[in-house]
Amino acid sequence: MLYSFNYLELSTISVASHRVGNSWEWYVIRAAGFIAAGLLMLLMLSGIGQVTGLTYKYIEPVKAWALHKAMALALVVTIIIHVTFLLFDHYIKFTIPQVLIPFLSKYNNKTNFGGLALSGLAVTFGIVAMYGVFIIVLSSLGWIDTKKKAWHRLHYLGYFVVLMLFLHGLYTGTDLRYGVFRMAWIFAGLIVFVAILMRVIRAGVLTKKHD
Secondary structure, three states, X not given: OHHHHHHHHHHHHHHHHHHHHHOHHHHHHHHHHHHHHHHHHHHHHHHHHHHHOOHHHOOOHHHHHHHHHXXXXXXXXXXXXXXXXXXXXXXXXXXXXXXXXOOOOOOOOOOEEOOEEHHHHHHHHHHHHHHHHHHHHHHHHHHOOOOHHHXXXXXXXXXHHHHHHHHHHHHOOOOOOOHHHHHHHHHXXXXXXXXXXXXXXXXXXXXXXXX
């Protein structure tokens, strides 16, 4: 019985190793994508926390800003990894123009609505989110001390980027199409939405009277 168990265990490990060896690009793509999503959500929450002062109750201001900047740079790196390894995937063939230019990709994972391939559109959402992140991070590195007003306005682009990322993850790939991972993704999105809503309410945008 012991020998049988060990043989089954070794067989399972062998199968798993074989799958990883044949699909390692896919694992890198998905891992980088999920890490990037997590970093973007943490950036959004930490940014809102810094504006409201909540973050500073737990982390000193200097350390909080340094951590925020480090997460932003890590986000850029993970996005580059995510996009680059799409070009090496053997299952789905992406070209350089298709990962850089919206609406060029013909990718379809059978997630359709009224004849519209949501997965193909979601690839475009991912590309738009990527450029949005690059604009926000680069403007932060170059303008935070010299063009604070422009930098502050560009930071509002982050809300749109989070929406694009959420839809990109929800309708691409297969691991978020159903089950516990999809529910976890939606729950994380709701957390960010609630945080944004609280930020908007705090700023008085919804209650501000216009002349």
